Amino acid sequence: MKKVLMLLNNHYSHDPRVTAEAESLIKYGFEVKVxxxxxxxxxxxxxIINNVEVIRIxxxxxxxxxxxxxxxxVPIWQVMAYKKAMELYKHWKFEVVHVHDWPDLPPGSWLxxxxxxxxxxxxxxxxxxxxxxxxxxxxxxxxxxxxxxLISKYVDVLITVGxxxxxxxxxxxxxxxxxxxxxxxxxxxxxxxxxxxxxxxIGGFDSERCLYEITNAIKDLCYAELILAGAFPEHxxxxxxxxxxxxxxxxxxxxxxxxxxxxxxxxxYVFRDKVPLYKIGMxxxxxxxxxxxxxxxxxxxxDSGRFVEEYKIGISISCDKKEIKKVLGLLRENPKLxxxxxxxxxxxxxxxxxxxxxxxxxxxxxxxxxxx
Numbered sequence: 001m002k003k004v005l006m007l008l009n010n011h012y013s014h015d016p017r018v019t020a021e022a023e024s025l026i027k028y029g030f031e032v033k034v035x036x037x038x039x040x041x042x043x044x045x046x047x048i049i050n051n052v053e054v055i056r057i058x059x060x061x062x063x064x065x066x067x068x069x070x071x072x073x074v075p076i077w078q079v080m081a082y083k084k085a086m087e088l089y090k091h092w093k094f095e096v097v098h099v100h101d102w103p104d105l106p107p108g109s110w111l112x113x114x115x116x117x118x119x120x121x122x123x124x125x126x127x128x129x130x131x132x133x134x135x136x137x138x139x140x141x142x143x144x145x146x147x148x149x150l151i152s153k154y155v156d157v158l159i160t161v162g163x164x165x166x167x168x169x170x171x172x173x174x175x176x177x178x179x180x181x182x183x184x185x186x187x188x189x190x191x192x193x194x195x196x197x198x199x200x201x202i203g204g205f206d207s208e209r210c211l212y213e214i215t216n217a218i219k220d221l222c223y224a225e226l227i228l229a230g231a232f233p234e235h236x237x238x239x240x241x242x243x244x245x246x247x248x249x250x251x252x253x254x255x256x257x258x259x260x261x262x263x264x265x266x267x268x269y270v271f272r273d274k275v276p277l278y279k280i281g282m283x284x285x286x287x288x289x290x291x292x293x294x295x296x297x298x299x300x301x302x303d304s305g306r307f308v309e310e311y312k313i314g315i316s317i318s319c320d321k322k323e324i325k326k327v328l329g330l331l332r333e334n335p336k337l338x339x340x341x342x343x344x345x346x347x348x349x350x351x352x353x354x355x356x357x358x359x360x361x362x363x364x365x366x367x368x369x370x371x372x
Contacts, residue, residue, distance in 0.1 A: 002369055004032045005094040005111075007081050007104040009074070011043045012036040012054050016254050016284055017124055017161075017181050018100055022052045024358035025365065033092070035084050037077050039070070057084060074103045082107040089115060095369050096120055102127035102147055109154040118368050120157045122179075126168050129277040148172050157368055159361075164280035164303050177364060181284050182357050183258065183291035185349040192265035192294060192342050194335035197224040197328055199297070200264035202257055203285060205232030208278060210270040210299070210319035212239070217324040219243050223332050227264060229257075257284075262292045265338050266331070272319050273301035282307070289313070291353065293346030295338050297327065313345040 004025055008018055012034055022032045038045075038056040041064070047054045058064070059076045067073050085097070085107065096118045099108035105121060112119040127147070151158065151172045158173045160166055166176045199218070205211055211228075218226045219240075228240070229249040240246040252260065261267060267289035271278035280303050289296045296314030298305040305316030317323050331338055 001029065001031045002096075002365070003092060003094040004030050004096045004098055004365075005085060005088065006032065006034040006098045006100065007085070007108055008034055008036045008100050009077060009103040010036065011038050011040065011056060013043065013049065014251075014254060015100075016183075016257070019049070019052070019254065020354055020358070021098075021122070021179075021361060023050050024354075024361060026051045027358075028362045030365065033088065033094070035081050035088070037081070039073075055084065055088070057081060077103065078107045082110050085111055086114070096365070098122060101125050105147065105150050105155075109150045112154045112156075118156045119154050120159065120364075120368065121151060121155045123158070123160045123165065123169065124181075126165060126277060126280070129275075129280075157364055159364065162280065162282040162303060168280070177360075179357050179361055180287065180352060181282060182287045182349075182352045182354045183284075184354045185291035185346065186258065186262065186293070189293040189343065189346040190262065192338055194265055194338050197221075197266060197331055197338075198227065198264045199224065199266045199268045200227045200229075200261055200294075201268045201285070202229040202252070202260065202288070203269070203283070205230055205236060208272045208275045210272065210324075211236070213319050213321045214268055214270070214324055215239060215246060217321045217328070219246060221245070221325070221328065224328055226268075227260060229260065257288060258292055261288045261294060264294060265342065266297055267294050267314075268297045269299070269304065270297055270317055270319055270324070271299040271302055271304075273299060273305075278302060287352060290345045290349045293342045293349070295341030295345060297324075311344065311348050312341070313348055314341050 025032050033053040036054055036056045038058045041058050043056055045056050057080050059073055063076060097108045097111050098120045099105050100122050101124055108119050111117060158169060159177045159179045160169060161181055166178055169176045218224045225245045227247050229252045231251050240248060267285050269283050269285040273279045282304055286304050296308045298308040298314060298316045300316045300318045308314040309316050315327055317327050
């Protein structure tokens with residue numbers, strides 16, 4: 001049985017891309033272990049989730065308290081992940097190290113150099129766009145992170161999530177393969193009910209995701225509801241308190257995401273295009289809408305917004321309260337649009353679904369290390 005070690009700079013459980021990849025490899029006969037970073041210090045140090053063994057690391061408590069910024073803790077994680085991997089290799093000879101995003105690339109490179117294993121770089125994000133909002137010139141970012149050097153010297157395969165990500169990495173690596181964040185779509189499309197406009201958003205709550213704007217736009221609309229899930233700040237909870245048409249579900253398990261999306265008729269992911277990462281992003285919410293056959297409200301001038309417009313599966317709008325209310329009014333007057341967009345989204349799922357992407361991923365692995 002072929003052995004794969006993943007290095008992951010989060011706790012694993014709520015990362016839909018990584019869990020889907022690991023579980024797909026298990027399904028096709030690989031053995032997978034994950035060394036994960038428990039930043040919040042609240043997850044089990046060792047856990048088996050759907051046959052994937054997860055080994056979690058916490059950096060020493062005193063350093064965790066003394067070092068104020070997560071970025072400054074990354075080198076500690078990298079060293080600890082490398083040491084744990086070397087310890088694991090003594091009795092479990094993995095053949096591939098699958099690293100997720102830049103923080104995991106240096107320890108993956110060290111393992112490649114030391115053990116002569118294969119290295120797969122899976123970039124879900126463009127790290128230089130995440131750091132200081134992507135405002136640093138690329139040459140300075142490269143000096144800080146040495147991504148170009150590590151990719152060219154050690155990486156065997158580079159995969160990423162979308163076309164614009166691929167365009168970013170092509171100058172660094174000759175062949176970049178896209179594995180989208182597609183989901184396993186529901187077996188049968190269900191026609192959405194449209195008496196009430198029911199919008200859903202499940203994800204992070206930073207200020208660039210236009211959640212204040214949608215909340216303020218919808219709070220006084222008797223014909224619309226907003227369903228929210230994820231971890232957000234206390235002051236946001238105060239904003240939605242005593243609003244009968246805004247429901248907060250807290251942090252929900254990934255297994256419930258499609259169920260809650262299916263209960264809606266509109267999936268909201270209007271991100272600001274001024275943020276480089278959001279401009280090129282292909283968010284999970286896009287593929288959740290496709291998997292369930294629900295229309296999208298996406299960000300204007302973003303890659304996901306262009307995708308929505310190209311496939312005619314929703315509407316792209318700006319992050320403006322008045323524009324949001326105008327579009328919601330349009331949909332209220334024309335509920336057939338919601339049904340039409342949703343039906344098209346489900347049809348798009350014939351191409352963009354996890355069954356297709358998982359086969360592509362397994363094909364990459366078979367070329368990398370041979371058959372099972």
